[in-house]
Amino acid sequence: MLKRLFLTILVLAGLLIFTPLLLVQFGPAGWGTTSKLLVNMVFGYGDTLNASAVKQQLKVADGFQVSLYAKDLGKIRFLKVTDAGDLLVSRPNTGDVLLLEQDRNSDGVPDGQRILLGGLTRPHGLDIADGWLYVAESDGLGKIHFNSATGTVTGEYQRIVSGLGDKGNHWTKTVRASVDGWLYLSSGSTCNVCEEDDPQRASIMRLRSDGSELSVYASGLRNSVGFDWAPWDNSLYATDNGRDLLGDDIPPCELNKIDAGGFYGWPYVNASAADPDFGELNPAVAAKNIAPSYEFRAHNAPLGIRFLRHSGVAGFERTALVALHGSWNRSVPDGYKVVSLHWLADGRIVERDFLSGFLQGENLLGRPVDVAETRDGSIYISDDYSGSIYRVSAGDEKGIGLSATVLTASEAPEKESGLAVYSKEQRGSLFARGEIVFRGNACVACHSESPDDKSMAAPLVGLERRYSVKELSDFFTAPTPPMPVFPLSAEDREALAVYLLVRP
Structure with a gap:
């Protein structure tokens, strides 16, 4: 309670001091959205969406329909669908993992919800492999036996990695289990732009399921919150957030094809251009930069990425969905949607809007974070601004x-x-x-x-x-x-x- 009060006073004081500066930097349009995001950071989440607003204001790609699946969940982040169709949801601020029971009675909402795990340190990434639920906390990685059929955990929660750095910016950790038997774990940078002392920051690491053989797999990744493997060749792709305070349109955010030992530029190179502050500090390392496979618009903040494996909609066979969390430092706010990336036969990647409408003028409805897909092709999208989860399925309002x-x-x-x-x-x-x-x-x-x-x-x-x-x-x-x-x-x-x- 005292901590919340202190933060409230701090933010209110900051607003009084910095409002004139923010208005100069962002202009009236940017300030309206930015101020809402600052308040959201302190008080929890924004206005709750209702089912009618979702239908009327959000726009989904042709061939799909969208509905509000769950609401009032707080500062939710990453998702994991169990084999039984239940949905696991991480909540870093409250230190727990929710389980939303599958909608077996077909009324459009979960049959129930409960806290599956609590007492965690800012849990973020989730994955399930070989009967274990893995949870990436801000300072470590843990696992516990998980029964997908019953949606229950048994035994003790085991910390298999401890002591990961979580100070400064970009403290979230994301874990994914790969078919190659390894766990992959991302960790963001401590800062906007700097040379890190800790080699595990601004990287994707790899380790065994018992926590052994932990090593840096790829580096120079400022904040790769989301990553997934392309189902057609098992290539690993990761989103990456570009640095701030270089203006509205630079640098781009990135989608990188991750190779073992690869270096992806930060802090010396932004995409393929030398950083104006750090570009000349280490030319030998900067020369190893691997250019991104695709560039998002600057400050769109791509987070979760999910390659579709079960879609029955034509045109989505070689496609990934990416949640764009949205900008906080552009004069005209941008992002705030889910896009589809389509891999074409000639190797190009084409971006299209998949779920949009979260930002309507000064009215901010939500900020997409993560994407999950079920075996029946349903798609779930988390929103940490309104505390909602949306369900996208193939079809229109009437068709099945x-x-x-x-x-x-x-x-x-x-x-x-x-x-x-x-x-x-x-x-x-x-x-x-x-x-x-x-x-x-x-x-x-x-x-x-x-x-x-x-x-x-x-x-x-x-x-x-x-x-x-x-x-x-x-x-x-x-x-x-x-x-x-x-x-x-x-x-x-x-x-x-x-x-x-x-x-x-």
Whole structure:
């Protein structure tokens, strides 16, 4: 209580002293948002969003719908979905990890919530591997036995790494378990720009599951809060926040492809440009800089990143979602949204808005932090400003299943279906087999075959404008709920796709 009172007095005094300076630096537009962020840092979180505001003010990418999944959760940060579909949420300020029970009754909100672990030191990153829940605290890393089926922990919480530096700026730690058997752990810098005394700061480290063999894996990463592996080649990518106080538009924030032993520039190089304050201090090290794979706009503050592995929406096959926390030091605020990064065949990465609308003029609604994906393709996004979690799923307000990703002819461009590769005989054979698969799995119980039949929510019309044979075949491996996953062979999935695309 005394600590909160002291911080309140300190911030109020600071506002009185620095308001004129902030107004000069940011202008009226920037100051409005900046002042809200300062108050948010002291008093907890901003205004709570309601379900209606989410529907009316947030905009999600075509083919998806968004809803408010949970609210009033406080200063939430990172997420982890369990094998049972429950959602774990870290809360550094209260030192605990929440468990939100899966929405099994389909009312759009968690079936319940409870504190899974408490008494932690600013917990942030979470991951589950081999029956263990790993928690990255600001000064160490711990683990405890976790039963995903029951959503419970057993035994004692074990600190496997202690003594990590957490003074100064960027104290959060993020942990992820990799398929290579190692744990990866990120740690931000102590400052805006400086030469660190502690080599573990401004780095991504690697260690064994028992805490042994801890070493710096990559360095020169000012604040890589989020990282994930691309599912097509297992390359490790990490977001990184660029330094402040160089103006509105420099330096860019970064997405880096992380290699063992790689150096990524900070504090000597920003992206590919020498830092104006530190660029000449260590030219030998600066020369080792690895340029980013992609540059975000300056001060957008990219945090959590998640490669989509279960999306049934066309165009999101080689895609990562990135939470942009938003700027605090631009004259015109920027960021405050979730973007999708698309890896194109020619190697380029293209950014598109995925979930936006959190900043509307001077009205700040939220600040996205992390992204998690479930096996059914649902996407959860945490917001530490309003204390909310949003659920994004494939479909529109009414559609379910296959119809959720179908656009009308006026909305969707014609696309190559892939049917041209089949001879007339092959197409006929696949059509016949596909019809057997369709009838044999009772698809008509949920899907109408007629566009005039309004009795069902998922008419199978217009698929040829949205899917190719391959895309529709892939969709059957992870369909949009409530459509179940049918145990179809690759041949049956191909035949069913052909049948649905060529039938009258």
